[in-house]
Amino acid sequence: MKLTYEPVIGLEIHGELLTKSKMFCSCSADYGSAPEPNINICPTCTGLPGAMPTANKKALELAALVGLALNCSINKHNTFARKNYFYPDLPKGYQISQYELPIAEKGWMDVTSPLTPLLKGGGNDSLLPQGEGLGMRVRVRRVHIEEDTAKLSHEKNYALVDFNRAGVPLLEIVSEPDLRTVEAALDYATKIRAILRYLGVNSGDMEKGVLRFEANISVRPVGSAELRKRTEIKNLNSFRALARASQYEIERQIKVYESGGEVLQETLGWDDARGITTSQRSKEDAHDYRYFPEPDLPPLKLNDAWIDAIRIQLPELPEAKTKRFIADFELTPSEAHLLTSELSLATYFEEAIKHAKSSPKIINTWIAGEFMRNLNESNVEADSVSARSLAQLIDMVTDKTISGNAGKTVLTELFKNGGDPAEIVKAKGLAQISDESFIQEAVTKILNDNPSEIEKYHAGKDTLLQWFVGQVARATKGKADPVMTKELMLKGLEERRK
Amino acid sequence: MELTNLTIQEASELLKSKKISSVELTKATLDRIHNVDSKVKSYVTVTDELALQQAKQADERIAKGENVTPLTGIPFSMKDCISTRNVRTTCSSKILENYVPQYNATVTNKLADAGAVLVGKTNMDEFGMGSSCENSAFFNTHNPWDLNRVPGGSSGGAAASMSASLCNFSIGEDTGGSVRMPAGFCNVTGIKPTYGRVSRYGLISLVSSFDCIGPMTRDAYDCATVLEAIAGHDEKDSTTYQSAVPSYTQNINKPIKGMKLGISKEYFVAGMEAGVESAMQEAIRTYEKLGMEIKEVSLPHTKYGLPVYYLLLFAEASSNLARFDGTRFGLSVSDNAKDVIDIYLQTRHAGFGDEVKRRMMLGAYALSAGYYDAYYLKAQKVRTLLRRDFETALASCDILLAPTCPTTAFKLGEKTNDPLAMYLSDIYVVATNPAGVPALALPAGFSKDMPVGMQLIGKHLDEATLFQVGHAYQQVTDWHKRLPSLCHRR
Numbered sequence: 001m002k003l004t005y006e007p008v009i010g011l012e013i014h015g016e017l018l019t020k021s022k023m024f025c026s027c028s029a030d031y032g033s034a035p036e037p038n039i040n041i042c043p044t045c046t047g048l049p050g051a052m053p054t055a056n057k058k059a060l061e062l063a064a065l066v067g068l069a070l071n072c073s074i075n076k077h078n079t080f081a082r083k084n085y086f087y088p089d090l091p092k093g094y095q096i097s098q099y100e101l102p103i104a105e106k107g108w109m110d111v112t113s114p115l116t117p118l119l120k121g122g123g124n125d126s127l128l129p130q131g132e133g134l135g136m137r138v139r140v141r142r143v144h145i146e147e148d149t150a151k152l153s154h155e156k157n158y159a160l161v162d163f164n165r166a167g168v169p170l171l172e173i174v175s176e177p178d179l180r181t182v183e184a185a186l187d188y189a190t191k192i193r194a195i196l197r198y199l200g201v202n203s204g205d206m207e208k209g210v211l212r213f214e215a216n217i218s219v220r221p222v223g224s225a226e227l228r229k230r231t232e233i234k235n236l237n238s239f240r241a242l243a244r245a246s247q248y249e250i251e252r253q254i255k256v257y258e259s260g261g262e263v264l265q266e267t268l269g270w271d272d273a274r275g276i277t278t279s280q281r282s283k284e285d286a287h288d289y290r291y292f293p294e295p296d297l298p299p300l301k302l303n304d305a306w307i308d309a310i311r312i313q314l315p316e317l318p319e320a321k322t323k324r325f326i327a328d329f330e331l332t333p334s335e336a337h338l339l340t341s342e343l344s345l346a347t348y349f350e351e352a353i354k355h356a357k358s359s360p361k362i363i364n365t366w367i368a369g370e371f372m373r374n375l376n377e378s379n380v381e382a383d384s385v386s387a388r389s390l391a392q393l394i395d396m397v398t399d400k401t402i403s404g405n406a407g408k409t410v411l412t413e414l415f416k417n418g419g420d421p422a423e424i425v426k427a428k429g430l431a432q433i434s435d436e437s438f439i440q441e442a443v444t445k446i447l448n449d450n451p452s453e454i455e456k457y458h459a460g461k462d463t464l465l466q467w468f469v470g471q472v473a474r475a476t477k478g479k480a481d482p483v484m485t486k487e488l489m490l491k492g493l494e495e496r497r498k
Numbered sequence: 499m500e501l502t503n504l505t506i507q508e509a510s511e512l513l514k515s516k517k518i519s520s521v522e523l524t525k526a527t528l529d530r531i532h533n534v535d536s537k538v539k540s541y542v543t544v545t546d547e548l549a550l551q552q553a554k555q556a557d558e559r560i561a562k563g564e565n566v567t568p569l570t571g572i573p574f575s576m577k578d579c580i581s582t583r584n585v586r587t588t589c590s591s592k593i594l595e596n597y598v599p600q601y602n603a604t605v606t607n608k609l610a611d612a613g614a615v616l617v618g619k620t621n622m623d624e625f626g627m628g629s630s631c632e633n634s635a636f637f638n639t640h641n642p643w644d645l646n647r648v649p650g651g652s653s654g655g656a657a658a659s660m661s662a663s664l665c666n667f668s669i670g671e672d673t674g675g676s677v678r679m680p681a682g683f684c685n686v687t688g689i690k691p692t693y694g695r696v697s698r699y700g701l702i703s704l705v706s707s708f709d710c711i712g713p714m715t716r717d718a719y720d721c722a723t724v725l726e727a728i729a730g731h732d733e734k735d736s737t738t739y740q741s742a743v744p745s746y747t748q749n750i751n752k753p754i755k756g757m758k759l760g761i762s763k764e765y766f767v768a769g770m771e772a773g774v775e776s777a778m779q780e781a782i783r784t785y786e787k788l789g790m791e792i793k794e795v796s797l798p799h800t801k802y803g804l805p806v807y808y809l810l811l812f813a814e815a816s817s818n819l820a821r822f823d824g825t826r827f828g829l830s831v832s833d834n835a836k837d838v839i840d841i842y843l844q845t846r847h848a849g850f851g852d853e854v855k856r857r858m859m860l861g862a863y864a865l866s867a868g869y870y871d872a873y874y875l876k877a878q879k880v881r882t883l884l885r886r887d888f889e890t891a892l893a894s895c896d897i898l899l900a901p902t903c904p905t906t907a908f909k910l911g912e913k914t915n916d917p918l919a920m921y922l923s924d925i926y927v928v929a930t931n932p933a934g935v936p937a938l939a940l941p942a943g944f945s946k947d948m949p950v951g952m953q954l955i956g957k958h959l960d961e962a963t964l965f966q967v968g969h970a971y972q973q974v975t976d977w978h979k980r981l982p983s984l985c986h987r988r
Binding site: 043046047048049050051052053054055082084086087088091092093094159161288290291292295296297298 | 579580581587589594597599600601603698699700701702703705706707733734735736737813814816817819820821822823825826827838839842862865866867870874
């Protein structure tokens with residue numbers, strides 16, 4: 001009998017923290033906008049003899065904020081540790097990190113995945129606590145702080161080192177191996193990114209490398225609870241790379257087992273161009289990092305008051321916002337998810353609701369549809385059209401001051417040139433006319449001009465009704481209320497039957 | 499009057515009353531260094547130009563009467579592990595032979611701000627690893643009391659420069675007795691302050707959790723003066739105490755009558771040189787006469803002091819010395835290097851001495867996966883016991899008295915082939931560093947014409963009591979005033 005396999009995936013997510021200064025010195029952490037290499041440096045971040053680290057308080061606060069957002073407990077006593085290894089991008093010969101006592105640990109996050117066994121209320125895996133609602137709960141093992149390394153540029157016979165990035169605060173978020181599908185891993189990573197962006201601690205700008213993934217992967221026969229030898233894929237710089245590398249590695253491992261082989265515990269790299277994982281280090285050559293407590297930094301002692309002060313800074317997070325949008329605004333889960341995927345979008349939506357008389361459902365339809373389309377096409381910032389303007393525009397459509405089509409025209413104009421929706425309607429003469437005598441006049445004229453079409457309609461070609469309505473719209477330049485037009489047209493057509 | 503034999507207090511009085519100028523005093527010191535130090539070899543670098551410039555500035559300060567401190571215009575030397583901008587800082591290692599720091603240690607800045615005059619950087623055991631100064635990669639330093647003997651270590655150059663009157667005070671560094679042991683060998687006063695009392699920023703680390711910068715002087719009063727100038731919280735060193743630095747000289751003359759002097763039975767055991775033991779007994783009797791109550795106390799974990807100290811030293815040093823890789827500063831050897839690892843290997847092979855390599859290897863081993871719990875972690879636990887030993891003993895008395903070394907200065911070459919015998923010479927001084935408590939070394943007599951040192955050990959942050967009790971002793975003894983023959987007027 002052929003075995004079926006399931007993947008066992010754990011993710012490590014490294015994210016830079018958006019602080020002004022570096023983790024252990026007062027140099028600017030903004031290496032991205034440094035005009036040249038090696039200018040945001042000092043004795044500490046270049047590892048000069050005798051220089052000492054001092055911990056960045058803001059970074060500690062941001063790390064604790066992330067810990068709390070991921071439902072972790074904060075370690076009131078936490079320590080820095082040295083991770084010792086030699087590499088030219090590591091000036092001290094060790095990286096200051098956290099090891100035994102990270103700032104936060106034992107948290108969780110719920111993810112959804114269409115292929116997750118638990119989705120259907122399964123749950124044959126006793127390791128996993130049942131999550132709320134759909135999906136599954138992924139345990140977050142730990143959240144810890146460390147420092148980024150310098151940047152190496154490899155030339156033909158040498159390499160150049162830029163220390164502007166050395167010492168920039170990094171957060172490492174480590175999950176338990178609770179993920180069972182690539183989709184779930186992607187969802188987890190996406191949600192972590194959204195949370196980091198909601199908290200304002202990381203821009204989530206994958207192209208700039210501020211967020212990097214590492215996937216720990218093993219496979220096992222479905223139904224088994226064993227944890228087999230795992231491989232670790234380093235430095236995955238995009239969601240696409242995470243998905244492709246994981247998928248490749250899962251398939252590779254299954255092939256190894258099916259051909260009677262053994263998977264080796266090793267560190268892998270992802271070759272994006274060739275679409276394969278490549279071996280970097282086997283277990284035998286694995287670094288022994290010789291961790292020990294960093295003697296240059298005293299243990300961090302955090303008290304309840306400090307933690308509470310961080311906790312009250314926690315904003316409403318994507319998951320809670322989604323639930324509230326579903327409950328309060330009668331949105332479907334997928335509608336709510338789309339709006340809450342970006343904090344700015346969700347805020348914009350709620351701002352528009354505040355200014356509008358129209359229902360949230362209608363506002364969502366506009367935002368998810370026309371607004372997003374214009375946004376993607378126009379390449380301008382979302383806030384170039386204010387939520388108040390959008391609300392005004394939607395209300396004009398709702399109260400039939402303008403037609404839906406006219407509304408789209410106004411929105412496009414707002415994106416292009418800005419302005420006031422009412423002014424645009426006036427200037428472009430887009431106001432809808434609901435005056436019965438005016439519309440009746442137009443209807444009568446169209447009917448009088450098209451006797452042959454009336455005959456065809458009477459002969460049973462019902463679809464012509466829409467054509468007649470369209471002719472009125474064209475004649476009135478879209479100003480005629482389409483509902484009233486249709487009513488009067490139907491009446492006129494019936495009167496001419498006999 | 500020999501200017502170079504003056505205490506800080508005496509020299510400062512002469513400067514303030516304008517009987518001498520700092521330039522005069524500095525020139526006298528530099529002249530003496532150039533005449534005498536070829537025998538002692540206490541200096542790695544002499545900073546003539548900088549010293550004269552600083553002396554001139556000091557004289558201007560004194561002339562204007564602006565911001566004159568007890569150290570303004572006073573020449574001093576500094577152990578070559580403390581960073582000095584534009585003055586090479588070598589740790590007496592080939593790997594840093596031509597390293598010139600871009601920045602000053604906090605202590606360097608504080609002394610410059612006080613107006614002190616740096617005359618040079620002193621020899622040491624490479625990176626502080628040694629007890630005789632024979633592990634300097636450059637040359638041996640000789641004991642001014644007998645040029646065939648070692649000055650002790652690792653601050654051997656500092657102690658010798660002080661003892662031979664080649665400065666008016668010296669800044670040393672004590673990781674496990676490195677100020678006190680050579681102070682005892684060379685007949686000078688020196689303190690290892692409470693860990694965290696003096697900023698380590700800019701001090702090239704040996705053991706981050708033990709290292710203490712401390713002054714070496716002619717007497718306890720001067721020692722108090724210098725410590726007051728260099729101690730205090732530093733934003734750049736998170737391990738420094740926040741608490742304010744008291745005036746150590748203010749109450750230094752208070753009588754010590756009625757105070758309790760603790761004698762640890764574990765420190766008076768077989769193996770101590772007879773002359774050292776009799777000097778200790780004599781010192782105890784002196785304190786008795788001064789009205790102190792003598793109490794026997796116990797430091798039960800003393801026998802673990804040496805292994806705990808060395809194990810933690812190896813571990814931390816192996817990590818602290820990782821940055822010397824030839825890629826950014828210091829020695830870089832890359833002859834036909836195949837790759838960057840090859841540069842590391844060649845540089846470190848050529849740059850570090852045997853003792854440094856031995857300790858780094860032992861340290862890397864003690865921190866390795868599978869050995870960490872048995873070595874590093876265990877040693878940290880015993881370290882806590884050592885600290886409690888001192889806390890318990892010092893709960894029943896004000897101060898402890900102990901020798902700084904079981905013997906007087908040994909001969910050059912006597913222990914160089916036996917690292918364990920060398921390690922044993924630190925037996926009385928190492929335990930205070932893992933415990934973090936302060937200890938003041940004082941001249942306590944002579945044994946076969948060589949100086950004997952004793953140390954007073956106090957409570958955390960209670961340096962004031964150490965100075966008070968040390969000063970009281972020096973008011974009724976004159977050991978500290980005795981100078982080696984090469985300092986006598988010719």
